[in-house]
Amino acid sequence: xxxxxxxxxxxxxxxxxxxxxxxxxxxxxxxxxxxxxxxxxxxxxxxxxxxxxxxxxxxxxxxxxxxxxxxxxxxxxxxxxxxxxxxxxxxxxxxxxxxxxxxxxx
Numbered sequence: 001x002x003x004x005x006x007x008x009x010x011x012x013x014x015x016x017x018x019x020x021x022x023x024x025x026x027x028x029x030x031x032x033x034x035x036x037x038x039x040x041x042x043x044x045x046x047x048x049x050x051x052x053x054x055x056x057x058x059x060x061x062x063x064x065x066x067x068x069x070x071x072x073x074x075x076x077x078x079x080x081x082x083x084x085x086x087x088x089x090x091x092x093x094x095x096x097x098x099x100x101x102x103x104x105x106x
Contacts, residue, residue, distance in 0.1 A: 001041060001044060001045075002024065002040055002041060002044045002053045002054060002055045003052065003053065003054045003055070004054070004055055004056075004057075005023070005054045005055070005056050005061075006056065006060070006061050007061040007062075007063040007064050010056065010061075010064045013052070013054055014052075014054060014079055014082075015079070015082040016082065017052055017079070017082075019050065019051060019052050020050075020051045020052070020078065020079060020080045020101075020104035020105065021051065021052040021053075021054060021078075021079040021080075022040075022043070022047075022051055022052070022053045022054070022076060022077075022078055022079075022097075022101060022104075023054050023055070023056060023076065023077045023078075023079065024036070024040050024053070024054070024055045024056070024074060024075075024076055025056055025058050025065060025068075025070045025073055025074065025075040025076070025077070026055055026056070026057060026058065026073055026074050027057060027058050027059050027073055028057065028059070029059075030073050030074065032073070032074055032090060032091045033073055033074045035091050036074045036091045036092075039091075039092075039093075039094045039097065040053060040055070040076075040097075042094060043094065043097055043098060043101060046098070047101055050105060051101050051104055051105065058070060058073060068084070072089050072090070074089075074090065074091065075087065075088070075089050076088040076089075076092075076097070078100055078101070078104055080104055085104065086100050086103070086104075088100065
């Protein structure tokens with residue numbers, strides 16, 4: 001299961017994380033976000049202990065969304081050592097996202 005984060009916990013959970021982090025920017029009303037959720041949850045289980053998977057609701061947490069220029073959702077940002085190293089917008093196949101997560105580990 002993905003970790004729910006907020007504007008208040010973003011720095012600690014993402015920027016200060018010792019492991020790479022995938023952050024899913026989503027909203028309750030977003031149909032494509034709901035389509036992506038099971039894929040993100042599966043990846044969370046498959047990469048447990050290697051890549052942290054977090055979700056942030058853009059409606060409830062606008063500070064981080066604005067800071068990272070999130071204009072379309074779902075948007076997935078891949079962080080390593082507190083820096084964005086990759087970005088995906090829209091629903092993507094699980095295999096493509098798994099490749100990007102493996103690249104974070106490489």
